[in-house]
Amino acid sequence: NMSYLSPDLREVMEKAVETTKDNIGPTLNVCFPYTSRDELTTSIKKIVKMVEKDQLKIKDIDENLIEQNLFTHGSPPLEVLIRTSGEIRLSDFLLWQCHQNCYIYFVKCYWPEFSFWEMLPIILDYQVNYESIKEKREKSWHHLSRLYNDID
Numbered sequence: 001n002m003s004y005l006s007p008d009l010r011e012v013m014e015k016a017v018e019t020t021k022d023n024i025g026p027t028l029n030v031c032f033p034y035t036s037r038d039e040l041t042t043s044i045k046k047i048v049k050m051v052e053k054d055q056l057k058i059k060d061i062d063e064n065l066i067e068q069n070l071f072t073h074g075s076p077p078l079e080v081l082i083r084t085s086g087e088i089r090l091s092d093f094l095l096w097q098c099h100q101n102c103y104i105y106f107v108k109c110y111w112p113e114f115s116f117w118e119m120l121p122i123i124l125d126y127q128v129n130y131e132s133i134k135e136k137r138e139k140s141w142h143h144l145s146r147l148y149n150d151i152d
Helices: 007-020 036-052 063-068 116-128 130-151
Strands: 080-083 103-106
Touching: 036 063, 080 116, 103 116, 116 130
Parallel strands: 080 103
Antiparallel strands: none
């Protein structure tokens, strides 16, 4: 939610977003100031407004609609989450996006000290384990699709 940023920083961030919007390949999201609670609340408020304006029926609200209204809508699925500071918790950070298909790393250094040398072992570990990760994702998606088919 960029409204929390100072106007000068917001301008720089908006320029960076605009400049990189058509890039292809890997995506790096640096989330600040950000909380999952704010993201989910904002998504739900948007949906409520659509219902109030008769643009949407309550029965149409589902997981996909909530996801379409998140700050990260349009971004590829989260594959790797890196938590700096040595804390072993997510701290209200990308909770919707960070599920069984996301590889989570906890590192001891703080964000300002996080460098290529902290990132390199994470990338290598992810590459070494990629086939296992891919297999788990496929099983997860298969299981979820069976659940959704049973509901319908």
